[in-house]
Amino acid sequence: MxxxxxxxxxxxxxxxxxxxxxxxxxxxxxxxxxxxxxxxxxxxxxxxxxxxxxxxxxxxxxxxxxxxxxxxxxxxxxxxxxxxxxxxxxxxxxxxxxxxxxRALPTPAVQTLPRDRYLTTARLAVRASATAHTVVYGGSDVPEHRRIRSGLACNPTFLRLFAGDAVLDAVRLSRGFFDLGPFRAAAMRQLADGRYRLTETLTAAYYQPLPPDRRRGDGVYRMADEGRFSAAMAFPDRPQDEVSHTTRVEVDLREDGADLRIGISGPRVPWALELTFRPGGVPEGAVPIGDGRWCLTTGPMTYRAGDDEIRVEAGVEAGEPLAGPDRSDVLRYDPGQDYTVVGGTDATTGNRVYIGGHGPHTLTVALRARRPAPVL
Incomplete structure (x- = not known):
């Protein structure tokens, strides 16, 4: 309005x-x-x-x-x-x-391609060419507020790719770290033209027994919000052992797609990269695992819609082998406890392809759009 x-x-x-x-x-x-x-x-x-x-x-x-x-x-x-x-x-x-x-419109201008735009206040980058239109996003409010709330930017999608009728609607990264939900970048930095780094570090704590002088015989302690959950356990008075988990995603935007380099460090926890393709296409090269889901390991796959396609290829630079199609416990999207505690989710719908494993990991993912040459 x-x-x-x-x-x-x-x-x-x-x-x-x-x-x-x-x-x-x-x-x-x-x-x-x-x-x-x-x-x-x-x-x-x-x-x-x-x-x-x-x-x-x-x-x-x-x-x-x-x-x-x-x-x-x-x-x-x-x-x-x-x-x-x-x-x-x-x-x-x-x-x-x-x-x-x-009144009559002026003569429309011809769209200039390729073109790049980085909106620093929104932490959103766009690269458009005749072959691909790619969006990279690292501006979520959730890392700062640690809440899913109305009025905050909460969508965990950090990349989209359009290639004609073949559309990669959402790329998300789910982590099994203290049920804190998927990757939402706390910072986005432009490294060079068309190159960006998205980062997020999560910190959680194991709470130890109360010191003897803080213990109550009746076992009644004040209710407190720990940031992840609430309980009558006097969290501020307890010794803590903190654990951190860091995710870095470097994106190199190209005229025909994007190259991703994903670094996951911290304790050995499951993670899953989810690529949600818009319905109307056919995944080829990935293993179906049911319910509109596919598993991709280190081989290439192609999502084809009509004459347009998006090719995906992953490689492991460091870490364990990727999870196979039998690991449905890993190859899934976890919205985090802010949703699951009330039986909700922000999961996508469509044809979902998963690449997953147990970190730490360094992973590369190449996304390539292919479209027929225009008829002149």
Whole structure:
């Protein structure tokens, strides 16, 4: 609602600065438009962070500013927003109140490819080419707040890859460390053009017996929140043995996909990399393990949808051999206790391919998009 409100106030109050704020917002949105006509929301703090958001609601804003500024890139976005048809009943009223919406659009600008964008405040990077559109995200609020809450960016997806009809909707990394949930980067650093490092360190504690002078004969202690759970155990008064677990993911964005190097250090705990592909394609080269799931070890696999495909190949640089298809206890997604304590989950749906094992590990994963050459 911010854009229409600001545009209305800009007209009523004669505030050009408010219109400029909307123009900056829409200019940023241009780089968040996926090949499927949706706007990236993985970084959102609203309910739409887990669902596709269509470009259509942006139609009047892109159209109005394209007409008033002459921007061809906004004109292209307005045409794309209207491509699926118009089902906004407010748009008719908008044209009556803002007649400029009925004027002809300027000539749409040709999209420039390849292009890169790194939004430092959202910790979100996008690389788009004629072959692949890749999103890398490391801006979750959960590491700071240690809570799953409404109003926080909680989605643990850290990469998406579009290759025409073949779409890798979500890459997530699940760890079995004190039931603290999947990898959500606490920091994201740009190492070079198209190269990023995402990191998170989790720390938990084993609580030892209370010192003799803090023990009560009646066994009644104050209720306390430990950060992971609550109990009447006087946690602040107990000696602690802390344990840490660190995950580092380096992403090198390419015109045809991405190279991942994943480092998992700390105690020997299970982990699983989950690659969720959009339904409509066929996995080839991975072993089916039931319920729409597949296992991948060190051999390559391909997800093919029509003439488009995404190839995945994993390799182990350090650590034990990867888990085979018989290890369903490892090859699964664990949402963490914030969800499971109430019987909930934020698990994805679709065709899910798992690569897993017991850390520590250093793993490489190559993601390659392949599409037919365009007909000229």
């Amino acid at each position: 911010s854009n229409p409100s600001l545009l209305l106030l800009a007209d009523v109050l004669g505030r050009a600065d408010l219109r400029d704020a909307v123009e900056r917002n829409l200019a940023t949105t241009l780089d968040l438009i996926g090949p499927d006509g949706t706007v990236e929301t993985v970084h959102s703090r609203r309910q739409d962070q887990n669902h596709p958001f269509r470009l259509a609601p942006y139609l009047p804003h892109f159209r109005l500013l394209a007409i008033r500024t002459g921007r061809g890139d906004f004109s292209r976005a307005a045409r794309l927003a209207a491509a699926g048809g118009i089902d906004d009943p407010d748009l008719l009223a908008g044209t009556l109140l803002t007649p400029d919406l009925c």
